Amino acid sequence: MKLRTLSLCGFATLAIALSANAQKPNEPSKSFYRNMHRQEITIPQIMGYNVYKADLHTHTIYSDGAVTPEFRVKEAWRDGLDIIAITDHIEYRRIEREMLHYMGDHIKDEYRNLPKGVNTNLQGDAADERGILSNLNIGHERAVDINKLYGLLVVRGVEITRNDGHFNAIFTTDNNRIYHPDIKTSIGNAIKQGAFVFQNHPKLDKSTASTMTPLAEQLHGEGLVKGIELCNGPVMWSRLISYCLDNGYTPIANSDVHDTSEYRFYPEHNDGCYRNMTLVLADKCNEKSIKEAIFAGRTIAYHNNKLIGKEEYLADLFRASVTLHYVGLNKKEEVVVMLTNRSSLPYTVKYGNKQVIADAMKTVQFALPKGSKSVDFTITNLICGNGKRPTVTMQVPRKE
Ligand SMILES: [Zn+2]
Ligand SMILES: [Zn+2]
Structure with a gap:
């Protein structure tokens, strides 16, 4: 209300006050x-393993x-x-193509006839035999260099x-030795x-049993x-969940971020969701341990507060995240309890014909x-x- 009645004179006073506090030119702000x-x-921890994101x-x-x-x-x-993998496309390098085209006559003689x-x-x-002139390891190498100050595990990879x-190949050792005109040979090289x-x-193809393409x-x-x-x-891809889990394939969730994660995820899910993550169940956050876990299928795919994985992992995740306390009896002699969730993941919990939300880092009371x-x-945002x-x-422990 005060703002609405602020006169022009009020603005002038404010402007003077701000200029008195203003920083000197070229001086960085406190922020x-x-x-x-x-x-x-x-x-x-799930089944004795640490969970890495x-x-x-x-x-x-x-x-x-x-x-x-x-x-x-x-x-x-x-x-x-x-953990992060920089998985640039081997065969789609838009900026290189644009740069070479722009450089035109300035590029070396041997490349002059290859302006794209x-x-x-x-x-x-069409793919051809000429290979690729770029250094496809550079993205990973630059990420590893800056990571000395951040301490993540940076995994080499390509798309x-x-x-x-x-198809993404991760834990590669030399991205310059993967390309081949035939895709299957490229995958074999990785x-x-x-x-x-x-x-x-995955692309939808109704002609196959899995509904993935025949090649996949x-x-x-x-x-x-x-x-x-x-x-x-x-x-x-809800339709592929059983196919993935029942056939022993590793479930994975990624951002495939091209711009920024903030731009891609947060504006639309600004209600406590994180960016997509593959949760890896492993002993240590080093390449050996993480690689072993991913090959063994010990992962859970996180997407928009839904978690997809084997039933035993999801059940253990819930058990490890929450505790149930008896509080007392209400007037109807119903058993009043509290469910405390000490994880950053929310759970939607059904019992009988009722439902409660166990929010991250909160306690909920119900009867x-x-x-x-x-x-x-039954935890409805966990999908197996x-x-x-x-x-x-869960047992309802009574007070003595
Ligand atoms: Zn892609
Ligand atoms: Zn991609």
Whole structure:
């Protein structure tokens, strides 16, 4: 109300007050010196393993992303991740193509007839034998260099990008030795380096049993591709959850961020959601331990406060996150309890025909039917198959 009645004279007074406090020209503001803060995401141990938060699919200016590898590392640290892979497209390098085209006559003689580079857009052009002139390791190397100040685990990787499908190879050792005109040979080259390969953002093809493309289904069947990105950015492939889990493929959720995670995720889900993460159940956050866990399928895909994984992992996650306390009897002699959630993940819990939300880091109070000594909770935001949710039985401890 006061603001509405503020006169022009009031504004003039305000302006004078502000100019008195104004910083001198060229002097950085106080906020310039403020340290960047990391968001901490607390997840308890599951089945004796630590839970590490990974994004295994991100892009930078070295393919078609809008930011540098250095920015990606700082952003991942700020977002609370433990592990990041810079997985630029091998065969789609938009900025290189534009730069070479712009440089025209200034480029070396041997490249003068290649003003758009070599194999820079295999989604538009046919793959050929000339290979690739760029250093495809540079994104990872720059990320590793800045990461000395941030302490994440940076995993080397690439996105193998053709019209028949996109596949990420992570834990590669030399990204310059993967390209081949034939996609299957490219994937084989990554596997020879010890890489783990997963299907990215699966295309729908109703002609196959899995509803993935024939190529994807064939590569999975031959054991070359061992994981499925069930969640990519804002999209979740619900129809593939049972196929992934029942056939032993590793469930994965990634951002596939090209611009910034803030731009991609937070405006639309500004209600306590994090960016997509692959939660990795491992002993340690080093490459050996994380690689072993991903090959063994010990992951949970996190997307928009939904978690997808094997039933035993999800049930144990819930058990480890919450405690149930008896409080007393209400007037109807119903058993009043409190459920405390000490994790950063919220749970939507059904019991009988009722539902409660166990928000992250909060306690919720509610009543169970008269005489309850235990309760079966079905957690509806935990997904262990198409339409399948885990049920956890908890005792209601009475006070002496
Ligand atoms: Zn892709
Ligand atoms: Zn991508």
